[in-house]
């Protein structure tokens with residue numbers, strides 16, 4: 184892989200279109216490009232908004248003014264805002280629509296004439312998203328982004344951010360290989376061994392039409408469409424709507440690209456920034472973080488996990504750095520390349536590190552309730568199979584809940600509110616456990632040979648400061664120290680705000 188021309192250099196005078204910039208990864212990516220190559224020509228950010236001023240407002244409040252941009256702000260000092268105005272244009276749009284929903288035709292023409300690189304990082308990451316929304320964002324979104332890219336006369340690369348978990352529940356060593364159109368995760372003997380994406384889109388449209396013609400309520404439509412997504416995902420071998428639609432998105436891109444250079448980035452679980460620009464920075468409570476927060480508040484007593492399997496995490500700055508490096512590596516190269524941004528092969532960390540780190544951290548720095556009482560944490564009770572979890576939940580919560588139901592009947596619904604509230608909580612916890620089961624018991628590891636080649640290319644380009652600034656090697660990371668010194672403090676500071 185030849186990166187001798189320099190990664191930053193390859194971005195000079197380039198126009199880059201990015202979707203998903205108001206999201207967690209998107210922000211890290213935009214910030215880093217602007218720092219690595221201030222002479223980038225223009226970055227177009229497609230942001231959902233009614234008009235251009237709405238898009239600009241969202242860019243200012245949700246991207247530019249975030250603490251993540253503090254280093255860039257310091258570099259440019261008083262000129263920071265002018266620099267951002269000059270380099271970044273927020274464009275009102277929606278990836279679920281043709282032309283990415285861009286209504287300003289003059290702007291669209293300018294973009295089509297100038298954009299060199301398209302990066303689609305927008306997605307819905309909700310595991311149980313409504314099927315219409317998930318298909319719209321994760322399948323039609325890539326399709327319309329690719330359609331846009333194909334119109335661009337100077338396009339050099341299309342990059343798409345997917346997820347490593349498009350592999351579903353596969354076990355063993357999982358390679359960085361592409362999906363063929365229509366592929367499923369079922370074996371050839373199944374009666375659902377071919378996936379017709381157009382038929383899925385039609386099924387979704389017909390179901391929506393049927394629900395509307397029956398004047399179903401909004402909440403009924405939501406629940407029916409969520410169920411439909413999960414049902415279709417499972418039918419074809421994927422554990423949830425999110426990863427199923429992300430896999431379809433990859434298939435659509437592979438099918439449409441012709442000879443367009445295509446890079447698909449498949450990260451595993453993206454965690455807080457490791458080093459640059461702001462250790463611990465993150466946004467939103469996702470995957471392992473909901474467990475950390477619940478544990479810190481004393482509400483998580485048991486954890487459904489096999490502590491010996493790999494918790495495949497990768498810090499957000501490493502994902503973003505690899506994305507930037509791969510732009511330099513693949514521009515104008517008419518191939519399709521998949522990158523697993525993962526740690527399970529390079530430097531595996533298992534779930535016991537998470538549990539031990541949480542115990543050590545919150546034992547040393549306990550959180551407080553609103554009235555100032557210290558929240559004491561205990562060693563967490565581990566349940567390593569779903570059957571054990573169900574038994575635990577039944578004995579500890581379900582049976583007492585059934586008892587409360589009987590008492591409530593005897594006392595003429597006196598405890599109805601309490602009973603309803605606890606039943607809802609119980610149902611929620613069970614749903615959550617079932618949803619996360621494929622991840623906490625995931626037995627696959629993600630081969631990252633392509634990433635290794637990219638790493639070697641970056642390190643061989645003789646520009647040591649660039650290789651350091653864009654590093655994405657987790658090989659020597661001490662995961663326990665990262666959890667204790669970076670990730671958990673970052674979660675408390677930037678998400679829990681305390």
Ligand SMILES: NC(=O)c1ccc[n+]([C@@H]2O[C@H](COP(=O)([O-])OP(=O)(O)OC[C@H]3O[C@@H](n4cnc5c(N)ncnc54)[C@H](OP(=O)(O)O)[C@@H]3O)[C@@H](O)[C@H]2O)c1
Pocket residue numbers: 202203204205206207208209229230231276277278279303304305306307308320344345346347429449450451452453454467469
């Ligand atoms: N986070 C992880 O652990 C993880 C792991 C593996 C892969 N990934 C992948 O990485 C990418 C980024 O994830 P993330 O965690 O940064 O997601 P995120 O924080 O949820 O952000 C999603 C972004 O997509 C945008 N978006 C959604 N629908 C859109 C639409 N119709 N039109 C335009 N923009 C739309 C959102 O815009 P709004 O602000 O308007 O909603 C937001 O900017 C995704 O492709 C995801 O699948 C994430």
